[in-house]
Amino acid sequence: MIGITCYAEPARFTVWDTPAALLPWDYVRHVERAGGQPVILPPAGDPGELVDRLDGLILAGGGDIDPGRYGGVRHPKTGHVRDFRDDAEFSLVKAALQARIPLLGICRGLQVLNVALGGTLVQHLPDVCGTDRHSPAPGVYGRVPVRLGEPLRRLYGTAEITPAHYHHQAVDRLAPGLEPIARADDGTIEAVRLDDTVWAVQWHPEADEEAPVFGSFVTRAGFRPAIRGR
Numbered sequence: 001m002i003g004i005t006c007y008a009e010p011a012r013f014t015v016w017d018t019p020a021a022l023l024p025w026d027y028v029r030h031v032e033r034a035g036g037q038p039v040i041l042p043p044a045g046d047p048g049e050l051v052d053r054l055d056g057l058i059l060a061g062g063g064d065i066d067p068g069r070y071g072g073v074r075h076p077k078t079g080h081v082r083d084f085r086d087d088a089e090f091s092l093v094k095a096a097l098q099a100r101i102p103l104l105g106i107c108r109g110l111q112v113l114n115v116a117l118g119g120t121l122v123q124h125l126p127d128v129c130g131t132d133r134h135s136p137a138p139g140v141y142g143r144v145p146v147r148l149g150e151p152l153r154r155l156y157g158t159a160e161i162t163p164a165h166y167h168h169q170a171v172d173r174l175a176p177g178l179e180p181i182a183r184a185d186d187g188t189i190e191a192v193r194l195d196d197t198v199w200a201v202q203w204h205p206e207a208d209e210e211a212p213v214f215g216s217f218v219t220r221a222g223f224r225p226a227i228r229g230r
Helices: 025-033 047-053 083-099 108-116 152-156 212-222
Strands: 002-005 007-013 016-022 038-041 056-059 103-106 146-148 179-184 189-193 198-201
Touching (some): 002 025, 025 212, 056 108, 108 198, 146 189
Parallel strands (some): 002 038, 002 056, 056 103, 103 198
Antiparallel strands (some): 007 016
């Protein structure tokens, strides 16, 4: 059973135009294909209380984190901040780490993990890199080469990939305990791990047909001992 965090945004579907809890279907598809049962976790109440019912947790992509959470002053390009989602996901990270369940952060999910553990973020990468190729246009993925370290190199069977990117923020100061395991060719940290249970990637593996990080993650979740009384 794999919990996946989600957006809470205005949405249009069939005859409706209304606020909705929503998630790109590619997350669901990849988890199901890897053998997991996806469970969407909306940012309401205290979803951290549900962690003991899960075998794994995915922190999905989304808008920017409130920079006040890491002592930053809001940049003009920082946007789509949702305090209620920050509250929910920081609670989930704390609970997941305490329960030692497998965790996979994707894009925003990596940033949430880094900030939750005491790190900071670059609020607008073009200020640092001089290019917007990590997020070239609204709704358009960039393709940026990423150099892989272990264990991603072994998982992908290659030293470099060119995955889908859509992030204008990234790790600045890496949180204590996190290990960088992939970097873009401009030096941006593109993947981290805390241990064999907790990984996060800055790119969007769900956007590609082949996404071995999902298979690896669901396999690790499947080996988690059963919880008594579930």
